[in-house]
Amino acid sequence: MTERKPLMAGNWKMNLNHLEAMKHVQELAFSLNDKDFDAVDVAVLVPFTDLRSVQTLVQGDKLRLKYGAQDVSEHPSGAYTGDISAAMLAKLDCGYVVVGHSERRQYHGETDALVAAKALIALKHGVTPIVCVGEHLDVRKAGEHVPHCVEQTRNSLAGLSADQVKASVIAYEPVWAIGTGEVATPEDAQEVCAAIRAELAATYDESVAAATKILYGGSVKGANAAELMAQADVDGALVGGASLDAADFTRIIRYRDSAVAAS
Numbered sequence: 609m610t611e612r613k614p615l616m617a618g619n620w621k622m623n624l625n626h627l628e629a630m631k632h633v634q635e636l637a638f639s640l641n642d643k644d645f646d647a648v649d650v651a652v653l654v655p656f657t658d659l660r661s662v663q664t665l666v667q668g669d670k671l672r673l674k675y676g677a678q679d680v681s682e683h684p685s686g687a688y689t690g691d692i693s694a695a696m697l698a699k700l701d702c703g704y705v706v707v708g709h710s711e712r713r714q715y716h717g718e719t720d721a722l723v724a725a726k727a728l729i730a731l732k733h734g735v736t737p738i739v740c741v742g743e744h745l746d747v748r749k750a751g752e753h754v755p756h757c758v759e760q761t762r763n764s765l766a767g768l769s770a771d772q773v774k775a776s777v778i779a780y781e782p783v784w785a786i787g788t789g790e791v792a793t794p795e796d797a798q799e800v801c802a803a804i805r806a807e808l809a810a811t812y813d814e815s816v817a818a819a820t821k822i823l824y825g826g827s828v829k830g831a832n833a834a835e836l837m838a839q840a841d842v843d844g845a846l847v848g849g850a851s852l853d854a855a856d857f858t859r860i861i862r863y864r865d866s867a868v869a870a871s
């Protein structure tokens with residue numbers, strides 16, 4: 609069976625200027641140790657303006673923290689005012705970039721095809737895309753969430769080879785659970801993550817399904833991380849609000865401790 613090392617990724621969204629970013633990374637560095645990084649990959653996904661500061665801290669202090677961005681242009685370079693290219697992210701040694709977050713889909717009209725193009729160009733530059741999918745509340749109420757997320761996954765990975773999918777991360781984020789405090793139940797998370805994995809097996813093959821990390825995101829906190837992580841197809845979390853609090857993010861990273869405490 610393929611071991612998938614869990615990934616806890618903190619998406620800061622549009623929070624923390626570069627000075628606050630440095631303070632926060634230092635707090636995380638102080639709070640985490642080698643045992644944490646042996647057990648879990650930890651990443652912070654920061655505003656573009658924070659990347660250079662975070663890179664300097666991480667590389668200067670040889671931190672095992674990974675970092676990345678929250679969006680990337682689908683274009684390689686050129687006259688695209690305001691955009692940031694995958695080559696620029698790679699030059700800053702970004703490990704990850706979020707593509708297709710529901711906030712980008714909702715406020716910037718991003719389509720599955722655009723998300724797939726962004727994932728592809730990130731991969732071409734050695735930056736791992738974290739490809740987000742998830743249903744709105746009306747879709748869930750209609751009981752259509754599984755086919756919706758499966759189709760969104762298929763379309764958001766269109767054009768990627770099997771190896772490129774293996775090198776990507778998928779994040780299931782039910783939109784109704786983002787920033788609302790309303791976390792999906794562990795069974796809800798498992799149902800969709802398992803369906804996405806089955807889709808990877810059907811479209812590619814079992815080795816892709818077994819190797820690809822699938823995260824859950826939506827109101828993950830220290831208090832609920834262990835039960836979500838206990839699900840067979842949940843390989844980590846994409847954490848918004850709670851990742852801004854170094855202590856709570858540390859509790860999420862140490863989810864195994866709360867699982868032990870509860871048993």
Ligand SMILES: O=C[C@H](O)COP(=O)(O)O
Nearest residue numbers: 619786787826827848849
């Ligand atoms: O990318 C992160 C998600 O949107 C989850 O955000 P949240 O943890 O604040 O609900």
